[in-house]
Amino acid sequence: MTTGGSERAEIVAYRDFFDVPRAFLIEPRVGLLLFFDCPFDDSIDDYGLSYAVFSLPTLKASELPANWGDLDAFKVGPLATVPISALHFDETRRREVLIDGLDKIIGVAQSATGFA
Numbered sequence: 001m002t003t004g005g006s007e008r009a010e011i012v013a014y015r016d017f018f019d020v021p022r023a024f025l026i027e028p029r030v031g032l033l034l035f036f037d038c039p040f041d042d043s044i045d046d047y048g049l050s051y052a053v054f055s056l057p058t059l060k061a062s063e064l065p066a067n068w069g070d071l072d073a074f075k076v077g078p079l080a081t082v083p084i085s086a087l088h089f090d091e092t093r094r095r096e097v098l099i100d101g102l103d104k105i106i107g108v109a110q111s112a113t114g115f116a
Helices: 068-073 102-113
Strands: 006-018 020-029 032-037 050-055 076-083 087-089 096-100
Touching: 006 102, 020 087, 020 096, 020 102, 032 102, 050 102, 076 102, 096 102
Parallel strands: none
Antiparallel strands: 006 020, 006 096, 020 032, 032 050, 050 076, 087 096
16 A cells, blocks of 8 residues: 555564564565664664665565574665654554655665566
8 A cells, every 4th residue: 555655564574672673574565575674773772763774685585584684695775764753553563564755665676676
């Protein structure tokens, strides 16, 4: 569903939940896997205020490694930085997310990876 540049997407998998998932994957188009990462920042002793967004063009959702540190080998990007305030999670904060500007991120991912 698209609404003025915002698009709702199912969360394929997530890790590091603290108020919201701090690392999660969506597949907004069949075969286009996007990784949103908001790691813990030791220098401020807290999570950051934005997600770095990466494409995982050679990985399928069914092939996720058990250790998400291994995702580094598959990442293209970062393609965008998205503030947490631009993400609107469902009531569980685990199933779906409405992302402001997702259509632009998809366009950047398609250009960066040749995904059509």
